[in-house]
Amino acid sequence: MKIGYVGGGSQGWAHTLINDLAQCGDVAGSVALYDVDHEAAMKNAELGNRVVEREDADGDWTFEAYRELDDALADADFVVCSIQDPPEETFVHDIDVPKEYGIHQPVADTVGPGGILRSMRAIPQYREIAATVREQCPDAWVVNYTNPMTVCTRALYEEYPDVNAIGLCHEVFKFQEQFADIAERYVDDAEDVAREEIHVTVKGINHFTWIDEARWRDTDLFGYLEAELEERKPLKDFEPGSMADASYWVNNYNVAFDLYDRFGLLGAAGDRHLVEFVPWYLQLDDPEGLHRWGIRFTPSSARLPVDDGPTQTERYLSGDEAFEFYESGEEAVDIFRALLGLEPVETHLNYPNEGQVAGLPEGAVVETNALLTGDDVSPLAAGSLPREIRSMVMTHVNNQETLVEAGFEGDLDRAFRAFLNDPLVSIERDAAADLFAELVDRERDYLEAWDLEDADVLATSR
Amino acid sequence: MKIGYVGGGSQGWAHTLINDLAQCGDVAGSVALYDVDHEAAMKNAELGNRVVEREDADGDWTFEAYRELDDALADADFVVCSIQDPPEETFVHDIDVPKEYGIHQPVADTVGPGGILRSMRAIPQYREIAATVREQCPDAWVVNYTNPMTVCTRALYEEYPDVNAIGLCHEVFKFQEQFADIAERYVDDAEDVAREEIHVTVKGINHFTWIDEARWRDTDLFGYLEAELEERKPLKDFEPGSMADASYWVNNYNVAFDLYDRFGLLGAAGDRHLVEFVPWYLQLDDPEGLHRWGIRFTPSSARLPVDDGPTQTERYLSGDEAFEFYESGEEAVDIFRALLGLEPVETHLNYPNEGQVAGLPEGAVVETNALLTGDDVSPLAAGSLPREIRSMVMTHVNNQETLVEAGFEGDLDRAFRAFLNDPLVSIERDAAADLFAELVDRERDYLEAWDLEDADVLATSR
Amino acid sequence: MKIGYVGGGSQGWAHTLINDLAQCGDVAGSVALYDVDHEAAMKNAELGNRVVEREDADGDWTFEAYRELDDALADADFVVCSIQDPPEETFVHDIDVPKEYGIHQPVADTVGPGGILRSMRAIPQYREIAATVREQCPDAWVVNYTNPMTVCTRALYEEYPDVNAIGLCHEVFKFQEQFADIAERYVDDAEDVAREEIHVTVKGINHFTWIDEARWRDTDLFGYLEAELEERKPLKDFEPGSMADASYWVNNYNVAFDLYDRFGLLGAAGDRHLVEFVPWYLQLDDPEGLHRWGIRFTPSSARLPVDDGPTQTERYLSGDEAFEFYESGEEAVDIFRALLGLEPVETHLNYPNEGQVAGLPEGAVVETNALLTGDDVSPLAAGSLPREIRSMVMTHVNNQETLVEAGFEGDLDRAFRAFLNDPLVSIERDAAADLFAELVDRERDYLEAWDLEDADVLATSR
């Protein structure tokens, strides 16, 4: 079996894949690494080959770096996508420019001004990936890890409707852990409950997913949320400034529970993500005010490489640091095995809606549970969302669908409609146009597939 | 034929009705006036009877005031609704309290905090009207003029699904006039074009309706909008403060054309209304900034009776002022005649969706053209709205449906969900709760049908 | 204004058009006649020109015959379609061959084996017409009179989605007449009620339309159907053989009322048509048994030209017969005038579903009322059909959609799926295949657009 890896020069997920394959005894094959940074891909290839040859490694794998995407994907059985534009030319602007217009975003990679610009950059890239898959490995399973998850996965299907693609994201795992903890605290005979033992019904879109059922064995856990909420109240009670030294990823589930409190379902993504989908958490006079919800903004500086020293891969290769095997908790290899027909896996993933979320449009990429068996992904029907939540979700589904269509047409004015309709863009209409134009201008090199010449919004802003 | 008039003590629409009936020769009957202010209703009855007896009057009508709604509606063929709560106890708060929280509303009677509170007050009142219709005159046609138009009409159908009810609003007339003007200016052989000669395709919800076709005879006028837009540019070019002395109802169609510019369809309501449906016109540091769009805020003081002198009715009755017949331009009597089977009328109106706007939910009250014939209202199929516009409209459709359901359940927490989901409520989540609680508190006397005791949102605010 | 007439050599509708245009004073222009029988078109042109020049003629029109469809339609404002394949090579087989397999059809032009073959012949022809309209007169209004009405109209839209096309059929007129009669008999003050005074709500598909509301002025007439039904009972009470000498078009409304009796809505097409949509009227041991419903079969012989004598046109031209003006009752000229913006018309017509019949698929051609104004057709929202009726209708909607798709693909096997799913095809599965293959074989010359080579159904039959 062959895995083609787009973005294979990464310092993070590539190492996890090497770790997991090296410990997987019952599948073998080759990994073809492709990256715009070819050198990074080559180093990962070298690392991979070294690791699997170690005595304590189980798997029989070879790693190779390719200069051309076509070659990397030729005859692949699986394609992994995990890519990122140079943050200093893109992500940094996505965070910092909106801030100047009064729009603060803790993450800026999914929705809001940052998420929209990232979508606009990603759509042409994912068209190319889909087109290459169609040419080189039409039956391959494409596993996407890149954000904006929904838009990237949707663009694959828009370009190549017969693609076999899924999008994977871990946010819901944390909620299984929360429920495992609830089980241990509230249910008499529940001890040492593992995340995997918790069954939650998930529905919505990536980073704005909702849970309306949770069970351990046949015990309902969702009913304990009311008690748990009372315990946690008052929410939003952290001190201003108290998160100043916390991890950028700190999460106290205050927003998730606040959404449960107000809307009856549990928001099922990190609070940092959740607050970006509705306007009422981020209207802050003082950005530090966000700390009160137990979260913080990730500054753009945190998105830049730390220093000019050797990369993680280089440290592994030089022996400065040992590559030690660990339980990654990552499901990718299990998913490969399921799709190869070895052992079914039930997990949550992003997939075009064919009925799994009633009331959301057919074809829109949604996040639910799914059962993966040999060469097949079957989403689990999750029913519908209550109207008030569906309304919030649909605003973004509509925006994402509009962005993909606009991206395929290269129509910047249409993309700006989605920008205006984003709840975080509650600034004045012409300030919004200025912000949009400034972002487009700064990231122009990554937006070549768009028709910037005739865009009305660029002409009229400023 | 009998007309039951709920709110028959009014100083405005009641006079128009007297005027129009007195000039209508081919229908005759009685008008039963009901008003919580019974004295006002009695005076209007006296006025009506005097006017129709004048020599220059054509119609054969009698007017009578009733103390009980039941009696006023007994065996009515038509029921007219045009009611209003005492502004000093309600409307004034709807405008002024949100302002303290940074939410400015030019009208405050449809959506936004003011529109939502008004909806919450109206729903129980319209339940009662519908229940009385069901008892007293189940086959009558109910013609509603009260705002919030959509919610009032929807509440009638929710209480009594077999009701024959329509909601009438004039906003679109002005757009027919605009197009008549465009015809005269752009089309060679078009001179003295009357409003009625313009055929526009209307779709959306009241005060947030959209036009995507306009014709004079078989000439397309919609295509001239592009030229017209260029002529009018730059939009939003009025001086700050320039509207300080203008009428509260001043309208320069700048927002309507700005929506056309950005979204491709013409917003078809007064700019004062349009700006309340999306967040990006009213995010003003200085409220006077709204003047730049050629409109202004109606202050709450303008909603209060001017002084303690005699009312208009009283001036007519005392002879201080002569009641002179005029062309009202009001369609009500034409509509009565159409529903009696005398002459068909095509007009735009508010009616439950049975397919006239594809893509909006069945049963939601929408605004489109309709053909009225004997005892029948048939909406004209108007097709669907483009996704980006449908998205904006659906946010409010969802909110309106939620409000009606919440009103029938008395569930204040559910109403607050609609409040949070209103685009004007882009303030912080707990400020929103405080604002909501304060408004409920001030208007408590008009919200007795709601369960205020157990409302979580009241308990947690402040 | 220019009218392009496809099938302009006809002996029927062409004469009506000449009659009506010659009496229409306020529109003038030219009529371009095209027919595969060019000589017939030339004779009609000569007749038209002679008639309009008569002193008693009002209109200012010129008629000309064209050898090429392109020329006939060039720059047309209206296109009229009324075409027919030579019956002896087509229609005769549509009637006679199924009879040998035990399937009797009174008309055989809409559904059933005959209707399906006719659809299969018509689809390529209507593709060509639509393509020519797109080339020659993209904004013209196309008025179709040819059966199968639904499939012909649908094929126009499938080929050229922006076409402006409607399909006209008179069947519902007769029901307005029936209700006018009911009004006169049941309603006190109703005398000399004209068809046009009756307002019926129509919904369904051509020849299988349903009425669920009927009014004269504001008086409900639908409610009198129950009494009327009792009066007419027992239905199906005509003597076997009693229709032997009746007109082929005899109609006693027995089936229409039987459908009302069983399903609660009135079937609104001639009984001869209605019985072809469901299997349970035509399962006759003795074909004469159909007489009991007050209708009869039109034999194939009646579809052939009577003799070799001069045609109607020739008789007019030779002076053997005088062309006398008459009230045609035909709406075409009124419809032209409405679409020109002169005077609105409300009538029933066939048009793609955009919501006018809730619960039927978007885009399928349905029959409802519509309002015609300048360059615009707006269907009137008619609501949904009860489930049991919708189920019967949907079987045919699905078949018609399948036939059009199959026709565009040339996929005979797919067309055969529709054939099998037709309720009249309740014969054995392989007899059905034989019948289908035999019909295709006999009409092979008219099915050249289909892939007959690779059709599995042809290979396996017999």
Next chain:
Amino acid sequence: MKIGYVGGGSQGWAHTLINDLAQCGDVAGSVALYDVDHEAAMKNAELGNRVVEREDADGDWTFEAYRELDDALADADFVVCSIQDPPEETFVHDIDVPKEYGIHQPVADTVGPGGILRSMRAIPQYREIAATVREQCPDAWVVNYTNPMTVCTRALYEEYPDVNAIGLCHEVFKFQEQFADIAERYVDDAEDVAREEIHVTVKGINHFTWIDEARWRDTDLFGYLEAELEERKPLKDFEPGSMADASYWVNNYNVAFDLYDRFGLLGAAGDRHLVEFVPWYLQLDDPEGLHRWGIRFTPSSARLPVDDGPTQTERYLSGDEAFEFYESGEEAVDIFRALLGLEPVETHLNYPNEGQVAGLPEGAVVETNALLTGDDVSPLAAGSLPREIRSMVMTHVNNQETLVEAGFEGDLDRAFRAFLNDPLVSIERDAAADLFAELVDRERDYLEAWDLEDADVLATSR
């Protein structure tokens, strides 16, 4: 844990349950048997208790018979339904009376005249069961085995929308076996493939389900159907009369493959069932003609108890026959275990549509795969059916929905609409009425919940 068993006096499924529980080591509890034949239930209870006490039995269970349904279901965790009216008073007529009208049914228990009468009898019975569940064990899982599967399951949800109910049927198992066989014959490395190793995508309604995907591991098997079809051709090639001595349940998959041949998907139920859903297999001059498809009619005599000797239970109890443990292949106990949270099960089952079959109505009971975990059933989204198949399926979905609604209203005339719309009822309309009336008359004792007094169809027939 407690199982309430409605129909617990059965000679078939009750023995299987005893067998399976006696071999299930990790769950224990009691089984409460209820049957209108109380004595039979008592004997099964005695048998059950004896068997589980045997040394070779593993399970810890007690069996008890109850005289009242209420008591049997009180506090049950699971309710099993497997009931049958006395065949001599019902089923026999369902088969024999239609035959006199020319309608032959191989099974007569799902659709067609027999299936409709059985539905009409079952609906009131299932209302009662659902009402008892609501009272006695509202959270229990109800597992239905009774036909008509769809209607019985649907009636449970109609009466008690919060019921947890599924319907189980084995027909699809046989197709997994067929595909296992195909795998062995066509796929190189496939040997001894077990049914459970085959993953098929199932969608439709019970006994009219369709397969459009089949895999062994990650190998597509559906693609081999074309070759397999060629191998099996000519279909319908059995000799007339050749099945005269075959089992009533003989199945050669000829109809399943014929449907595949014509419609592209594999019909996934026994041929005996499949032929009852469309009219074109059973239009036989000579009923023996059905043998040509490799199946036969089950005569009504085969539905009657064979003789007056001791029942199977009695033979076990008397020792005349030994109760020996066997692998039942029945999934019930696995399903109990899954719902208790012990081990997930994926299987196909009948459940209200919440999106699992796109394009079929929400709430209608459909058959698809589902994943069963602790206290949860999640159907697997299966996508939509091709239009031509959906059309055939929808006819029956509509009929089943109509029957349930009619049953809850007691409206016999409405039920007759479904009867007329059944494709097997292709006889004349008044013969259909006579047949319906005669069936109702013969089974009158089981139709007391229906309004037989005012039924128009009874009055007018004969």
